[in-house]
Amino acid sequence: MLDIRLLREEPERVREAMKVLGAEDAPVDEAIALDKRRRELLVRVEALKAERNTGSRRIGALMREGEREEAEGIKARMKQIGEEIAALEKELKQVEQDLEWAMLNIPNLPLPEVPVGKDESENVVVKVVGEPRAFDFQPKPHWELGEALGILDFERGVKLSGSRFYVMRGLGAKLQRALITWMLDVHIEQHGYTEVYPPFMVRSHCLVGTGNLPKFADNLYKDHEEDFWWIPTAEVPVTNLHRDEILDAEQLPINYVAYTPCFRREKMSAGKDTRGIKRGHQFDKVEMVKFTTPETGREELDKLIDNAEDICRMLEIPYRVVQMCTGDLSFVAAIKFDLEMWAPGVEEWLEVSSCSLFTDFQARRANIRYRPEPKARPRYVYTLNGSGLALPRVVIAILENYQQADGSVIVPEVLRPYMGVEVIR
């Protein structure tokens, strides 16, 4: 959520931002009008309430003194004021609800350094690391390798749960588990993160906090009897860990890392990427989440990206860093970089991480603040997150980059202690 004062004081700046984001339909003008109306109503309601409070206190005093008749007179007048208040409050409540809705549907503003562009075609490749391996045979896609090795079972996944589900078995299942454990260990031991194991189902207010609701309900699974939603990413429960809290400045930055499964409906990409394990309704991810002060947020993003890149480097898989242009930023991000690993079998760059700085956008929605100085007023923190990394796609990259002519796959060196074998065959 943006600061309403920003809309009040610099509406042009906000409208300009909506233009470069391709979000001209965001209800900026509605919000400005509703905010104005809200304050008009508030001034009147509060004046009436002040009058009623004074009157009620007077009634109390008169009753104690036994002046019943005079009290009755004031009572009658107070009742009338009460009715006026009720009428005004009814409108006020509606205006506040409408304003809230409008504010929840206005996206975050991009940082000035974000390149302007209309869609993903104008994203900027910031750097490419590592050389794609030269094969002396035709590299196979992971679904062929995985099925032949007996470590990926698509048919049975579909039998159990339909399309976009698969089963991992044997060393395939173990490879994924090894990656989870190893990545967690790297972030905990080498990058200083604290491990968190959160709930995989959350209440809707958490999703509002991170910005998945109300706009993106379409992509989420929910229980239809109770207010439980399956998390689409660990970002949701972990960011909400500190909702409605006021943190101490010395606590910041807070660095969390969490492994969770993620659940997504993928309605938007119906029919896309249905082959293999690139895009399932359920996938695993190790996610990093940071809480920082506004002053350090931007540099912490660089650290976060570097922490994610470390995983790519240690796995010795070629990758590139892509900066999202304004038109491809997510609803909540002020700036965002993706990490993409090269997959020679499917011949594409796979998004394995998405690292974003949300400034105070999520913090305002989730009410996460900190106190800069012991006595000072609380301020909103900055939140950040990034995958470190998304599992099935790293499995794809490993299978396809480390495959051998006979269809076997060499285990990356860093994973061998976790796998217990050097080759999957």
Next chain:
RNA sequence: GGAGGGUUGGCCGAGUGGACGAAGGCGGCUGUCUUGAAAACAGCUGCGCCGGAAACGGCGCCGGGGGUUCGAAUCCCUCACCCUCCGCCA
């Protein structure tokens, strides 16, 4: 799933239809005293919103929402969560 008891300020804890500012304690901050500290004493001690250049004033907040009333932490309804007991169960 059933029955009962709870949810009060950073923490503990009192309260009950009216006295403006929710007692008291702890913790924290400031001051006095002291060479310094402790102790003692005194004062301060939350969050949000609105108006205002500011000083300051007002409104709201005793788990969430709604209701009764001139007036609710206090009564009623409802939801959530916690505790105890029973049942069921890995």
